[in-house]
Amino acid sequence: MTMSDATRPAINAQTSAPLSGPTDADRDELRRHGILLTSIQELANWGRSNSVWPLQFGLACCAIEMIAASMARFDIARFGSEVFRPSPRQADLLIVSGTVTKKMAPQVIRLWNQMPEPKYCIAMGACAISGGPFKQGYNVLKGIDRFIPVDVYIPGCPPRPEALLNGLIELQKNIRGRHIAGPAPVEADSPTAPGEYPVPAFGERDLEPTSNPKLWQPPVIVRPDKP
């Protein structure tokens, strides 16, 4: 049984086409002569990728490992991300560190909406990815990617701080390949507030709606082995 990638909604395709211009060999040649050749886009991406400011936002167990990653032994400052900001208005990166319950999900989406572009999201730990060990629970959201777009998934329960650092490095690689004008226009935004993701309401038994259909669809099951 496999999940067909073609059916996934391709709204989060933020990576731009490869740059045309001087090749790496040309640049090395120029650098040897003391000339540094760059573009505004590269410069911006270099700056953005090396000063990702995370939101100081802990949900559950993984938050403790996130704190540990910022402490002396693992020292996230080596990658330019030690500036944990308590306000979403000043942050670039939302680390969803832990179980997102249905009661908490609207608040997480509101925080995401309040963050200025360009912004990135890391789903840290099994719970944030899919509900993890608590997936059977009636109050547990089965993955934050039902409501907001996620750039990097870090599995583990909880992931070690090294895994978080690795996820951050992956995110930095991702940022370096982006277009300077930011991501493509969001198709999944709410009809009333453009640029924002719709916040679900508390229903009588569940969240309403239970997911953002423009962002997430239940995967299609293809079972060639069994009819």
Next chain:
Amino acid sequence: METLAQIHERLAARFPAATLTLVPNPAPPAQASLLLDAAHAREIAVFLRDDPALRLDYCSNVTGVDWPEKEIVETTRSVQIDPAGGPPRTIEQKTKRLQPGCLEVVYHLYSMALKHGPVIIRLRTGNRSDQITLPSLTPVWRSCEFQEREIFDLFGIVFTDHPDLRRLLMWDEFTAHPMRKDYVEPDDYEWEPTPHDDVLAKAKAHYPAPAAKAE
């Protein structure tokens, strides 16, 4: 400390109108408990707290338990002597009895002053649908405050005279009581690589015709 049977006797003498039942416990530590009737629960709780020999000043744990209606099949055997003189026959008779359901609250009481315990008291509601009120013991022990709110939230027992009876864990708009045994979870099925049992049943319900695509 007195045994629970002694406490039971003293309470029966002190509160003659109350119905008290000793509930035995077959587990090895044998923490037996005392079932109180809801009408006298508050007085008895105050007595247990203030009695100089007991001084159960610390209510540690409050638990809600759901006992749904249960059909009990009882088998009775009777020996019937054959009037014709043959060998006696054993006749098995099966009777079905419907045990009524109820919601139950269990309080574990200890004494911090005299360092003994536990004394366990239980309260039961009349049924699981309309007679679901019980007296709150929060005025006696404040530690019950959040735990009784939690039981109101998850089991739906209404505690009278509770100072602030609102849902504790779920949101206010939520209508169900999820810890009851007959609670049906919201259907937010997600694909799993190896579905089995109830997950497979859900998968089939969500994807009614996967066979057509496979071919």
Next chain:
Amino acid sequence: MGPHHPSTHGVFRMMVTLDGETVVKLKPVFGYLHRNHEKIGENTTYLASMPYTDRLDYFCSMTNNWAYALAVEQLAGLPVPERAEYLRVILAELTRLLNHTCLAGFLLQDTGASGTPLMYAFREREKILDLFESLSGSRMMCNYQRFGGCRIDATPEWLAAARQLVNGYNAFLDEYEELITGNEILMARTQNVGVLSPALAVNAGITGPMLRASGVDYDLRKVDGYGYYPRFEFRIPLGDHGDTYDRYMVRMLEMRESIGILRQALDRIPEGPVMDPKAKIRGFKPKPGEHYGRIEGPKGEIGFYLISDGTANPYRYRVRPPSLINLTILEDLCLGHTLADAVIILGSIDIVLGEVDR
């Protein structure tokens, strides 16, 4: 305030009414991390709930494991080998050190000493986590205890490493206390803030260091004498005033006592099996009955109430969360203080949201 607020130690929300800066009303709101622990526990086997107990109070997975194992062992009447009991005491006291150290760091963070005290605390935490990892395979979610013993035996090298850590811990505490305990700013911010009277503490079911800071001598290690605690010599530190400073101080003193217990346990730990040979790992079904088992966790009395109906799953699985019940008096402590003090009071109560909401 909350549920996203840096000082709430997780997703905890307080509805605070202020008069100027003074708190006149405070209502906590829970449930932002309600992960249905009890419902899942009723739908899985006894053993399968063990990893979930790690995630209750994610600082103290070892004591949570022990509390659950103890409740099930008493329910089913299982014996525990001697070496396993010693290992349990060692791990529980290491957990206490870990928890109280981190608490001191977070408390100082709440008073505004941003960064440095927490860095010191986490430096020591990493050392203890290294021990846990080499023993159980996981840093935080140890999943180490089993019904009738422990999962893996400790090697002599592990015990030597533990001894080394214990011997060095007093030096860390000395350094920490020299920097912080007599600090004028800390004393000004915490003394006479959030005074909890003994009568209210008992009536509200407060347990753990919170209770003992108010001067009530009630420690389950002495009262119940579970495990092998009666074999060790230790004292119970008690506070006089019941204010935030006392709650900090009681924990610092408790750590010194824990070091004493650890030294005794590491000296006397016998050889032998760590698992009862008759213990049944698979297909474990206790006889019908019910039991409430409790131990003294670092945050207070953590207990498990289990009702068995003879099947492989518990009929009712209930956790008595110390963090939730210790929050009962939050409003009483905060009334009349400023909002900044409410943050410190919450920090000194020592909550973990995984346990408050379960």
